[in-house]
Amino acid sequence: MFAMIMNETGGPEVLQYGEIETPEPGPGEVRVRVAYAGVNPADWKNRQGMLAAFRPYVFPYVLGFDAAGVVDALGEGVTGFAVGDRVVTPTNHGQGAQGSYAEYVVANVDRVAPVPEAMGFAEAAALPVAALTAWQALQHNGGVQPGQRVLVHGGSGGLGSFAVQFARAAGAEVAATCSTGNVAYLRGLGVDRVIDYVTEDVTAAVKEWAPDGLDLLVNTAGASSLAHGLDLVRDGGAFVSIPTLVDDGDIPADVAAAAGRGIERVYSMMTDIDCAPALATIAGLVVSGEVRLPEIRELDLREAAAAHEAIQTGHTRGKIVLKVADL
CATH class of the missing domain: 3.90.180.10 (Medium-chain alcohol dehydrogenases, catalytic domain)
Incomplete structure (x- = not known):
């Protein structure tokens, strides 16, 4: 071949x-x-x-x-x-x-x-990889629930685009970060609060949008791009990162710091758990128009x-x- x-x-x-x-x-x-x-x-x-x-x-x-x-x-x-x-x-x-x-x-x-x-x-x-990784980060590791306030950091890429929509489909209120050129794109996906990291202070914007702290933070963009992410999550919330292999910070130290605040800290890579059924479900959501x-x-x-x-x-x-x- x-x-x-x-x-x-x-x-x-x-x-x-x-x-x-x-x-x-x-x-x-x-x-x-x-x-x-x-x-x-x-x-x-x-x-x-x-x-x-x-x-x-x-x-x-x-x-x-x-x-x-x-x-x-x-x-x-x-x-x-x-x-x-x-x-x-x-x-x-x-x-x-x-x-x-x-x-x-x-x-x-x-x-x-x-x-x-x-x-x-x-x-x-x-x-497959982008949608399943986003699905598992939210459903299996993030435990997303209706009414929660969820931030997807890096919302305009392939994985981020799925993550913001899966969070919305689960009934959460969703904020997402992106560069200036992608603001309209994320608004078109139904994101409640689009944060332009070029022109806005991300930390200040998130704290204004979720003054009691985020229920769930999903970082798709690397540790160095959100150095104070833990400060944005409420006690008892969850902070899920998608490993990049090139910018993941000090994982043991970050997990320990989160545990000290009662925050669930998860590094979520795609697994085979429910792979085919989840992929079929996602395809169905796309065909029905619930996910773009x-x-x-x-x-x-x-x-x-x-x-x-x-x-x-x-x-x-x-x-x-x-x-x-x-x-």
């Missing part, structure tokens, strides 16, 4: 279009013919070798977690899917398999969800290096997806 292949870690230039062996699905696995692959911040960090603690680097190596396409082959024991079904998945890349920047990818069946007929493959490919997809920028698979250059700045709005095939 054709794929974007790495033979070493490094900058965007290490991504080269070429041929590699097509993966075979093992027991309990589905092989997907990829229409679109989603691009995530984890991808450029993976490209640079930062995920060595989580999975092995064996070259030639193919990046990419998110994939949408059609079922191409079923491994032994797989039920619930048939060849030709439209599906979306975060794939088995995090468990050591080759990634989704390729014509074919494999995934455990419990990581595979159907794509609704009303949803295109490009839209579906924008979902982030802006999607579409590039060709061969333009993966350009996608990485854009997303590595940390200021990309919405999601980038790579077109692999017309299906």
